[in-house]
Amino acid sequence: MGNQNSTQQHQIEIENLWSFQRRGMEQASDFKSGLFSLARVRKMMKVEEDVDRISAEVPVVLAKACDLFIRNITLQSWHQAQKNKRSTIQGQDINSTMDSFRDACHNIEYFKRLMSAA
Numbered sequence: 001m002g003n004q005n006s007t008q009q010h011q012i013e014i015e016n017l018w019s020f021q022r023r024g025m026e027q028a029s030d031f032k033s034g035l036f037s038l039a040r041v042r043k044m045m046k047v048e049e050d051v052d053r054i055s056a057e058v059p060v061v062l063a064k065a066c067d068l069f070i071r072n073i074t075l076q077s078w079h080q081a082q083k084n085k086r087s088t089i090q091g092q093d094i095n096s097t098m099d100s101f102r103d104a105c106h107n108i109e110y111f112k113r114l115m116s117a118a
Contacts, residue, residue, distance in 0.1 A: 010079045017075055021068060035070075036063035073097055 041059040045051050073094065080093040 006079075006083070013075060013079075014072075017071060021071070035067045038063060041066075073101075076100070 038059045041063050042054055045054055045059065045062070074089070076097040077089045077093040080096050081087070081089045084093070086093075
């Protein structure tokens with residue numbers, strides 16, 4: 001019963017995170033101020049040899065996506081630490097979370113291939 005409550009609480013926190021982030025983006029007027037420097041994002045994008053020109057909105061979107069990804073990984077890893085009865089996130093929590101994401105992405109790609117073949 002306690003594990004089910006913990007899982008439900010975890011799901012509620014994830015939903016709250018995304019709801020809060022969605023509201024923040026809908027109300028935002030300055031998308032250029034964020035956790036990630038847009039110049040740094042552009043610089044990372046230009047490391048790829050095939051990238052010649054980058055439109056102005058792409059670094060903004062990628063910076064926000066990175067921010068959301070890190071927040072989600074952090075929250076998921078925190079829940080993994082709590083599940084293991086720890087109050088500190090450790091590397092194994094992040095690895096476990098990333099493995100879950102990899103599995104989910106693999107499943108999505110698998111279902112996309114199935115749907116396109118049908």
